[in-house]
Amino acid sequence: MSTTRVAHAFQVSCRIFGNNPNPTNLRSGAKILQRKMKGEMLARYYPEPIEPYIRKQFPGYMTDVEERRQKKLETMRRRGKGPPPKGQGKRATKGKKK
Structure with a gap:
């Protein structure tokens, strides 16, 4: 083929x-830019603790x-x-003691 x-x-x-055409075969970073962003997933993975809010509503709350x-x-203590x-x-x- 020609x-x-x-x-x-x-x-x-x-x-x-x-795909992004890269005829020069130089590194362009397109592979990284095409990936889905991770920040939102990480934020959902570690949810915000609800204990501080519960303690405000119910002062005697214990986990x-x-x-x-x-x-x-x-x-x-009894023993x-x-x-x-x-x-x-x-x-x-x-x-x-002295």
Whole structure:
């Protein structure tokens, strides 16, 4: 085939398949520009947390994790294994022993 026919066939195929003609074979970045944008998908993947809004409406609201932690702390305190009251920890009692 002659070079003009090849060039014409190349242009027709670009029109059919929606490619950008690049007869010089230089990097143009068209491949990247044709891709779908990712920003919107990423924004939908990580939704905005609703907890701050719920806490404003219902002040006593706790998540499942927070409730479990509170219950565990209560049981530990009843057994005497919980954290000491503020100001009565290891450092505070260290100097008083002498």
